[in-house]
Amino acid sequence: MAAPTGRDTCECKPDMAAVKAVSSPLPLALRIVAECPVTKARACVLTLPHGSVNTPVFMPVGTQGTMKGISAQQLEQLDCQICLGNTYHLGMRPGPELIEKANGLHGFMNWKRNLLTDSGGFQMVSLVELSKVTEEGVLFRSPYDGKEILLTPEQSIGIQNSLGSDIMMQLDDVVSSTVTGPRVEEAMHRSVRWLDRCIAANQNPHRQNLFAIIQGGLNAELRRACLDEMTKRDVPGFAIGGLSGGEEKDDFWKMVTLSTDHLPREKPRYLMGVGYAVDLVVCVALGCDMFDCVFPTRTARFGSALVPWGSLQIKQKQYAKDFQPIDPECECPTCKRHSRAYLHALFKSDTAAMHHITIHNISYQLTLMRAVRQSIIEQRFPEFVRSFMRRMFPNDEPHPSWVVDALASVNITLNR
Numbered sequence: 001m002a003a004p005t006g007r008d009t010c011e012c013k014p015d016m017a018a019v020k021a022v023s024s025p026l027p028l029a030l031r032i033v034a035e036c037p038v039t040k041a042r043a044c045v046l047t048l049p050h051g052s053v054n055t056p057v058f059m060p061v062g063t064q065g066t067m068k069g070i071s072a073q074q075l076e077q078l079d080c081q082i083c084l085g086n087t088y089h090l091g092m093r094p095g096p097e098l099i100e101k102a103n104g105l106h107g108f109m110n111w112k113r114n115l116l117t118d119s120g121g122f123q124m125v126s127l128v129e130l131s132k133v134t135e136e137g138v139l140f141r142s143p144y145d146g147k148e149i150l151l152t153p154e155q156s157i158g159i160q161n162s163l164g165s166d167i168m169m170q171l172d173d174v175v176s177s178t179v180t181g182p183r184v185e186e187a188m189h190r191s192v193r194w195l196d197r198c199i200a201a202n203q204n205p206h207r208q209n210l211f212a213i214i215q216g217g218l219n220a221e222l223r224r225a226c227l228d229e230m231t232k233r234d235v236p237g238f239a240i241g242g243l244s245g246g247e248e249k250d251d252f253w254k255m256v257t258l259s260t261d262h263l264p265r266e267k268p269r270y271l272m273g274v275g276y277a278v279d280l281v282v283c284v285a286l287g288c289d290m291f292d293c294v295f296p297t298r299t300a301r302f303g304s305a306l307v308p309w310g311s312l313q314i315k316q317k318q319y320a321k322d323f324q325p326i327d328p329e330c331e332c333p334t335c336k337r338h339s340r341a342y343l344h345a346l347f348k349s350d351t352a353a354m355h356h357i358t359i360h361n362i363s364y365q366l367t368l369m370r371a372v373r374q375s376i377i378e379q380r381f382p383e384f385v386r387s388f389m390r391r392m393f394p395n396d397e398p399h400p401s402w403v404v405d406a407l408a409s410v411n412i413t414l415n416r
Contacts, residue, residue, distance in 0.1 A: 027166075028209045028236040030268050036381040039410035040260055040287030043376040046268055048166040049207055050106065050114040053081045055268065055289040056372055058280065058365040059116060060084065060297065062109075068297050069358035072111045078332070078363050081113055082166070084292050087159050088120035088151070092142060096162035104164025116292075117165035119156045119172065119198075119213075133173060135190065153197035157210070161203045169239065170198040172213040177245035177252075184217035191215045192229045199233065211270060213241040214259055218251045227262040237268040240288070244273035249402035253282065257409060260287030277306065277368060281388055282403055284372050285381070285410050291369075296361035301354045303347050306364040308391050312340070314357065319344045332363035382412050389414055 029047040036042065046053040060067050060075065061084045067075060075083060085105050090096070102108040105115055120138070132139045137152030156171035171194050173187035195212050202210050212230045216222035230238065240259045243252055256271060263269050268289050274280065275293020283291070296306060303315040305326045312319070312326060325335035326343070334343075334356040346353035375384035385407065393399050399414050407414060 027207050028268075030237075030266060032265075034377045034379070036285075036376050037379070038382050039285040039412060040257075041284045041372075041376050041381050041410075042287070042289070043373045044268070044289060046289070048082070048114045048209070050112065050166055051081065053114060054370075054373060056280075056284045056369050056376075057082065057290055058275070058369045059290065059292040060362050060365075061292055061294045062086075067358070067362070069300060069355045070297070070362060072109050074333075074359060075362070076111075076113065078359070078366055080362070080366060082116060083111070083113075085109075085115055085117045085163060085165065086120075087117050087156060087163070087169075088140075090117075090163060091120065091151075091159045092149075096159045100162040100164075104162070106164060114167070115163075115165040116167040117160045117163050117169065119160070119169040120151050133187075133190075135193075137171070153194040154201040157198050157201040158203075161208065164204075165208060167209045167211055167237070168202070169211050170195045170213055172215055172241060174215075174242065175217065177217060177243050177247040179217065180219075184219060185222055188215045188217075188222050188226045192226065195230060195233060195235075199235070209236040211235060211237040211239050211268075213239045213272070214263075215242045216255075217242055218247055218255060220255070220258055223255055223258055224262065227259065231262070231264060235267075237270060238263050239270040239272050241272050243271070244279075244293075249400065250405065253286065253402055253406040253409075256283055256288065257286045257406070263287075275365070277365075278389075278392060278400075278403060280365075280368065281372060281385055282406050284376075285385060285407060285412060296365050297358050300357040300361045303353070303357065305343075305357050306361045308388075309394065310392065314340060314343045314353070315347050316344075326357075326360055327364075330360065330363065330367075332360050332367075334360040334363075385412055386414060 027049050031045045032042055033045060034043045044055045046055055059082050060080060090099065099105055099108045137150050140149045140151060142149055153171040157168065160168040172191040175183055175187045191213065198210060212233060212235045214226050214230060216226045240256060243255055260269055269287060270290035271283050271288040273293055274283060274291045275295035280291055303313060305312045305314055307327045319340040322340040324340055326340060327335055338356055343353050343356060375381045389399060404414055
């Protein structure tokens with residue numbers, strides 16, 4: 001299983017049998033409700049097997065069938081319409097056979113709404129010291145027992161078929177966004193070839209939607225080549241991958257807008273791994289519909305509560321006698337019931353503090369995206385963006401230059 005040298009002669013030629021395999025009606029419908037006349041922002045309704053999803057949407061990440069610090073029932077109470085599961089970790093344990101016996105991941109975690117599962121490909125970066133990429137697939141050394149496991153495109157789709165997710169992601173060849181040189185081009189071409197293998201391997205095209213993942217790193221020419229090839233496949237949706245990995249923000253936003261410029265209007269556009277509030281608002285303006293990130297749950301475990309002006313570090317002494325809620329304008333269960341002082345005190349002795357802040361942070365993200373969506377529908381999105389940025393960067397605090405440039409590219413000028 002030695003890695004191929006040089007560029008493969010097959011490069012990006014379509015597997016026409018695989019392309020034909022997804023030409024039949026799919027279990028997904030996208031209805032565009034409103035489009036911003038100034039930017040590329042849009043509000044849509046994405047219809048999936050387990051209900052409708054209003055976009056733009058932020059999707060909380062549950063690695064092993066649960067969000068850390070919050071239950072599936074609480075997620076539903078926050079009106080979360082779709083969340084994520086991790087194919088690699090669920091495939092390792094408890095394993096697809098057990099989950100299939102529970103009527104898929106929906107039954108296993110008792111979640112009645114939509115699920116998206118990643119492909120396992122991201123672990124090629126996050127577990128890079130434990131993995132090796134060949135044309136056949138990704139050879140992992142399990143972090144649990146040290147055994148070697150080969151994850152192929154066919155196996156990734158097989159696991160996701162067993163999980164029963166509403167949206168499945170192709171296995172792609174993932175490299176860090178900071179990598180340059182021939183490896184980026186190799187990964188892009190291989191991702192196209194692996195997409196065809198994933199399409200052919202999908203046993204449930206009538207009820208599980210397979211999304212392609214656009215690769216190409218920070219190279220505009222490679223991105224365009226990948227977009228040209230992957231959009232030839234009649235897949236239900238497209239993701240923008242290979243970003244949010246430490247690259248400069250100026251490079252990040254340019255690759256995002258290049259991608260949305262070339263993605264089909266009638267298909268959902270999913271920007272992977274983006275979760276900071278400022279990034280979400282900017283990337284909606286650049287034409288993205290769907291987002292995910294561990295940020296709101298991970299930062300909650302360190303006592304950081306998200307607010308419209310940034311974040312509150314609840315562990316700091318200044319909140320020890322502060323009896324306001326985290327955000328006086330927030331309607332989440334945490335803000336309705338608990339003060340900053342209570343959470344500060346609780347953080348020293350009880351993990352329940354992390355639970356309360358996690359609820360708040362997810363509520364904040366979901367509420368933000370609802371407000372973004374409503375502003376698009378009401379044709380006031382540019383004004384919403386300016387108001388949001390003024391609150392996030394008050395007084396004389398300058399807007400980040402990348403934000404100014406990205407928004408200017410879609411005709412929003414930030415005024416003080």
